[in-house]
Amino acid sequence: MITRKVTRKWEKLPGKNTFCCDGRVMMGRQKGVFYLTLFLIVGTCSLFFAFECPYLAVHLSPAIPVFAVLLFVFVMAMLLRTSFSDPGVLPRALPEEANFIEMEIEAANGNVMAGQRPPPRIKNVQINNQIVKLKYCYTCKIFRPPRASHCSICDNCVDRFDHHCPWVGNCVGKRNYRYFYLFTLSLSLLTIYIFAFNIVHVVLREYRNIFEHVVSLTPHCTVLEVLVCFFTLWSVVGLTGFHTYLISLNQTTNEDIKGSWSGKNRVQNPYSHKSIIKNCCEVLCSPTYPSVLDRRGVMLEDLSSPTPSDASAASTHQSSNPVSQTTKSSAPLIPNEHTPDEAKPGIGSGTQKSTSSPKEEKPPSPTSPNAVAPAVIKESSH
Amino acid sequence: KETEFMIRSECSLRHSASLANKVFIQRDYTDGTVCKFQTKFPSELESRIERTLFEDTVKTLNNYYAEAEKIGGQSYLEGCLACLTIYLIFLCIETRYEKVLKKISRYIQEQNEKVYAPRGLLITDPIERGMRVIEISVYEDRGSSGSSSGSSTTSSSGR
Numbered sequence: 080m081i082t083r084k085v086t087r088k089w090e091k092l093p094g095k096n097t098f099c100c101d102g103r104v105m106m107g108r109q110k111g112v113f114y115l116t117l118f119l120i121v122g123t124c125s126l127f128f129a130f131e132c133p134y135l136a137v138h139l140s141p142a143i144p145v146f147a148v149l150l151f152v153f154v155m156a157m158l159l160r161t162s163f164s165d166p167g168v169l170p171r172a173l174p175e176e177a178n179f180i181e182m183e184i185e186a187a188n189g190n191v192m193a194g195q196r197p198p199p200r201i202k203n204v205q206i207n208n209q210i211v212k213l214k215y216c217y218t219c220k221i222f223r224p225p226r227a228s229h230c231s232i233c234d235n236c237v238d239r240f241d242h243h244c245p246w247v248g249n250c251v252g253k254r255n256y257r258y259f260y261l262f263t264l265s266l267s268l269l270t271i272y273i274f275a276f277n278i279v280h281v282v283l284r285e286y287r288n289i290f291e292h293v294v295s296l297t298p299h300c301t302v303l304e305v306l307v308c309f310f311t312l313w314s315v316v317g318l319t320g321f322h323t324y325l326i327s328l329n330q331t332t333n334e335d336i337k338g339s340w341s342g343k344n345r346v347q348n349p350y351s352h353k354s355i356i357k358n359c360c361e362v363l364c365s366p367t368y369p370s371v372l373d374r375r376g377v378m379l380e381d382l383s384s385p386t387p388s389d390a391s392a393a394s395t396h397q398s399s400n401p402v403s404q405t406t407k408s409s410a411p412l413i414p415n416e417h418t419p420d421e422a423k424p425g426i427g428s429g430t431q432k433s434t435s436s437p438k439e440e441k442p443p444s445p446t447s448p449n450a451v452a453p454a455v456i457k458e459s460s461h
Numbered sequence: 462k463e464t465e466f467m468i469r470s471e472c473s474l475r476h477s478a479s480l481a482n483k484v485f486i487q488r489d490y491t492d493g494t495v496c497k498f499q500t501k502f503p504s505e506l507e508s509r510i511e512r513t514l515f516e517d518t519v520k521t522l523n524n525y526y527a528e529a530e531k532i533g534g535q536s537y538l539e540g541c542l543a544c545l546t547i548y549l550i551f552l553c554i555e556t557r558y559e560k561v562l563k564k565i566s567r568y569i570q571e572q573n574e575k576v577y578a579p580r581g582l583l584i585t586d587p588i589e590r591g592m593r594v595i596e597i598s599v600y601e602d603r604g605s606s607g608s609s610s611g612s613s614t615t616s617s618s619g620r
Contacts, residue, residue, distance in 0.1 A: 156547040170591040175483045204490045211490070221593060225494055239494070261544070350493055364540045365532050367556045371591045 089374035093171055094235040102374035104163040106248050107233050113162060113248030120158070120266070123307050124151050126300040127273050131280050138283060143276060150269045157262035158247060165370040166252030167238035169219065169227060177220035184215075209349040226350070228333050242332040251332075254370065257363050260326065263319040270315060274308035277301050329358040478581055478600035486519065486595040496526040498587070498595055505599065510580050518572055518584070519595070522565065529561035562588060 089102035097106045106113070124147070132144035172180065188198055200215030202222050213222045216229050219236045223229070228240035230250045239253035251259045281301060325335060329351040334340060340348040352358050482505060489499040500519045502512045539557060543550050569586050577584055577597075585596040 153547055156549075160548055169593065172593075173590070176485055176590065176594060176596070179483065179485050206490055206493055213490075224488065224593070225490055258548075360537070361532055364537045366530060366536045366539065366558045367543070367551070369556070369558050369562060369588075371588055373589075 086378040087374065088372070088376045088378055091378060092372065092374070094168070095233055096168075096235070098374065099163075105165050105372075105374065106162055107243065107245075107250060109232070109245060110248045112245040116158070116246045119307060119311070120151075120154060120269075123273065123304055124269075126304055127276075130300045131273075131276060131304075134280060134284075135276060139279070147269075147272060147276075150265060150272060154262065154265045154269050157258050157265060160258040161244075161251070161255045161262050162247045162249050164249075164255045164258070165372055165374070166250040167240075167254040167368065168233075168250075168252075168370075168372055169221065169224070169236040169238055170372060171218070171236075172220040180215075180220065180222065207349040209346045211346065211349060226331060226334070239331060240333050254368050260319075260322050260363070263315055263322060267312075267316045267319045270308050270311045273304060274312060277305050277308065281305075326359055326362045327355040329361060478602050480598055481601040482599040484597045484599060486597065488593060495530050496587075496592055497523045503597075506582070506597065509582055509599065510577070514576055518576070521568065522587075522595070525561055525565045525568065529558045 087102050089098045089105075092098075095108045097108060097110065098104065099106070127147065128144065132147065135143045184200055200222075202213040202215075203210050204213055204225070205211075206225060211225050213225065215221070216223050216236050218229060218234065221236065223236055224238060226239045227236050229236045230240065230243050232243050233250055235250070237250045237252035239256065241251040241256055241259075243250045244259065247259065247262070249255070322332075325332065328348065330340065330348060334348075338345070340346065352361065484503050484505050486498050486503065489497045491497075498519050500516050500523075502515055506515060535557060566586050566588075569584050573584055581600040581602070583598040583600070585598070587593070587595050590596055
């Protein structure tokens with residue numbers, strides 16, 4: 080009896096995420112800065128525990144290193160939780176759903192004359208008596224829910240997209256925003272704590288040495304820690320303050336940067352409860368949302384291509400008639416002003432796909448099987 | 462378990478019927494980003510199922526999701542407890558949302574068995590479609606003549 084290796088769904092997910100531990104861990108593509116973050120935090124704390132804590136525990140209080148350990152564990156837990164969890168990725172539309180949406184758009188737009196640009200794909204919805212525009216994502220083939228945005232680094236639409244943080248190596252979205260906030264908050268506290276006790280340590284040593292006439296060698300580590308903490312303080316504390324401000328207004332970094340809710344002619348934020356406490360409660364105390372990706376689900380052979388006749392018909396139809404249809408498939412071919420950064424599939428999309436797929440195969444990440452994924456998924460991934 | 466049921470239902474339907482069409486019930490964003498689906502009755506299902514049955518199903522689903530996403534005493538307690546245990550508690554217990562999702566999948570299974578499969582329809586749990594749509598597969602008897610294309614959807618005014 081031949082035992083077949085079970086294929087789990089994370090192996091076939093489109094997008095540029097890295098997966099570890101058989102799909103339990105999900106990160107962004109570039110991890111270099113994340114390793115730097117880990118190194119800085121672990122390194123600085125190790126120096127603190129090795130060189131400062133013995134002195135401080137003896138001369139001041141043993142509670143100091145204990146509290147530092149608790150804070151350090153909390154910071155690391157929040158960092159790993161932010162980095163390794165699914166930020167709220169929205170799965171791409173399966174072909175039937177994508178076709179359904181395309182047909183609705185066609186019906187709404189009516190006939191477009193040849194040579195004329197089709198209107199931008201926008202849906203207006205009314206949220207709390209304000210009009211909000213939902214944009215169509217050409218990569219994921221869906222109308223993005225409100226507050227969702229497409230991350231070009233991870234190549235996914237993320238719900239309540241805040242920003243892609245290279246320091247944690249992942250997007251920050253609906254599911255991991257509170258962990259990210261707690262990480263910056265606790266890291267600020269840890270940095271201030273270490274910085275303060277370094278100063279205390281130096282002062283104590285110098286003070287003692289004046290009376291004891293002992294030549295002291297302030298360890299170089301202390302100086303190093305002070306430097307690291309000093310520079311970290313400004314950035315991390317500033318970031319924590321910025322996110323506290325955003326939370327109190329129930330805004331995301333993305334909305335703040337784009338100025339979605341500021342300005343005279345703009346819509347006021349329809350998601351804000353107009354009360355700081357309510358906004359904080361919603362962002363920090365709302366229920367933990369589950370991941371909709373089902374990374375560890377087992378791929379079933381007969382469900383991976385549910386309607387083979389439809390799928391193959393769709394793929395051959397799209398590949399053989401890229402230009403002839405003016406509305407159905409050429410609408411995505413023409414980038415409009417609302418999709419500057421998204422994939423600009425053109426007539427050469429076929430060649431683009433073939434050149435990009437070898438690149439995707441090079442990194443050892445398990446997303447490389449995309450190149451041999453069923454045609455259904457490959458079509459919808461670009 | 463849910464997917465096994467879907468396979469069995471699909472297989473049993475396929476023996477006597479073929480997949481004709483899929484109808485997608487979209488999200489209703491009028492109350493914000495909470496998970497809620499439109500109760501507008503799609504024209505493709507007019508001949509297949511009674512409007513009230515369909516609306517009941519969607520309204521019940523909406524109520525379940527509202528219950529899952531409710532911000533109140535229980536969600537605060539869960540959040541604080543989880544934070545204090547640095548979220549390790551979720552290795553042992555299920556979140557409230559996950560419990561409600563299980564209830565939802567049981568409800569959908571029951572609805573499929575009792576109401577939709579006898580009418581040649583099958584509801585897919587929204588979680589399998591990223592909580593974006595409720596996918597309803599429409600099956601036609603193999604003996605019947607050509608299936609409706611379903612492309613003549615009039616754009617809804619709710620958008």
